[in-house]
Amino acid sequence: MKNYKRGLLVALASILIVVFGAVSVYGAPNISTVVQAYKGVKIVYNGTTLTSEAEPFIINNTTYVPIRMLMNQFGKDISWDAQNQQVIIKNSADEINKDKQIEDLKNQVTALNAKIKGLETALGNADTTIRTIDEALNKYQKTSSTVTVPPNSDIKSNTTLGDLQTNLNKFFKDAGYEYFNDDGIAFYINLGGNPVDLVYEISLDFDNAYDYDRLNQVNQTKIKSLLNIVNAKIKSEAYGTDYQDAKITGKLIDQDNSSYYVRYNGSTYTFSWDESDDVISETTRYLKNYFKDKGDVYFSDRNIKFDISLSGDKNKLSYKIYINFDNSKNYDDLSEISKSYVRNYLNQVKSVISSQTSNTNFKNAEITGYLYDDYDSSYYVKYNGSSYTFSY
Structure with missing residues (x-):
């Protein structure tokens, strides 16, 4: 009887262990049954063994690594959000500071690249100027070399003004390209007068020009260079004719806008527009060429385009x-x-403007401006001469 009772108690105890053991396991959904677990796993990063109070281990052929171990190695801040059951990972203060330093360095590199391109452009412009001067000198020398002193009997008394005019137009047929580097500018000279006074009138047509819309956008120095060669060529063509001792005067005009002109009185040139207009036009043209196709330099996107205009006076641009x-x-x-x-x-826009006007009456002008989104002008940036204000 006692053996029977003892057996019954053992059986009941076994049943209770199974039942309550099952409840404890299946009543807690976050507890997993460990089938195989291995400790002693080492994590090696770039040759360095990582250490942590919580060790990595393998469960069922899957390696589990304490996340804090890795995040500390990568400079991240990590915390546990118990309320939302979340692990929160953020960049550390040091990492944020490093990112800012990297961003600043990138901006410096961008600025340096822009300066390099600016210097390359300046060198290119200097080369162009030198070539223009060389070509003008060569043309002047070629013109002067044609002047010979014939005996009196060889004077071409039958040469007409029409003959001289035809020769001049042939000689200057490519003047737009040779003097202004724009073969879209058309040149035509009309010659009148008598053996005492020769008067020329040159018209420039900008309808097909690439870089200019009107005469006052052309650099005054370049215009003077052209007219000096015109005077020399007229003297060369008139030598040995009835007109060889004539005083030469003349006028150059914009064919479509006669209010823009240059007068030559035999010794000096008078321009109908103020030199300040010339400076602003020349600087604007330079800005457009300088920043053309520079979207990749400043914004890493070559498809961004710019339209730039400049206005003002010697006090403010x-x-x-x-x-x-x-x-x-x-x-x-x-x-x-x-x-x-x-x-x-x-900043680079301001730098280029300052550089281009440094040797003019505009050198002390305050520089301000706006940058607008071409499609939505509610997005803009205002520069007041010292700081930037963003509308967005």
């Missing part, structure tokens, strides 16, 4: 820039561009 994103691959509007990139670009 103001630029207005419209930036176009129609074909951009990286941006939809101005608000998507890093503000540091925008500041860097506008």
Whole structure:
């Protein structure tokens, strides 16, 4: 009887262990049954063994690594959000500072690249200027070399003004390209007068010009260079004719806008427009050429385009820039561009304007301006001469 009772108790105890053991396991859904577990796993990063109070281990052929061990190695801050059952990972203060330093260095590199391109452009312009001077000298020498002193019997008394005019137009047929580097400018000279006074009138047509819209946009020094050669060539062509001792005067005009002209009285040139217009026009043209196709330099997107204009006087210059994103691959509007990139670009705009006007009456002018999104002008950046204000 006692053996029977003892057996019954053992059986009941076994049943209770199974039942309550099952409840403890299946009543806690976050507890997993460990089938195989191995300790002693080492994590090696770039030759260095990582250490942590919590060791990595393998369960069922899957390696489990304490996340804090890895995040500390990569400079991350990690915390546990008990309320939401989340592991929160953030960049550490040191990492944020490093990212900022990297961003600043990138901006410096961008600025240096822009300066390098600016120097390359300046060197190219210097080469162009030197070539223009060389060509003018060569043309002048060629013109002068044609002057010979014939005996009196060889004077071409039958040469007419029409003959001289025809020869001049043939000689200057490529003047637009040779003197202004723009073969779209058409040149025509009309010659009148008598053996005492010769008067020329030159008209320049800008309808098909590439870089200019009107005469006052052409550098005055280049115009003087052209007219000096015109005077020399007239003397050369008139030598040995009834007109060889004639006083030469003349006028150069914009064919479509006669209010723009240059008068020559036999010794000096008078321009109908103020030199300040010349400086602003020349600087504007330089800005457009300088920043043409520079979207990749300043914003890493070569499809961004700029339209730049400049206005003002010797006390204050103001630029207005419209930036176009129609074909951009990286941006939809101005608000998507890093503000540091925008500041860097506008700093370079100011630098170029200062450089181009440094030897003019505008050298002390205050420089201000606006940058607008070409499609949505509510996105803009204002520069007041010392700081930038963003509308977005």
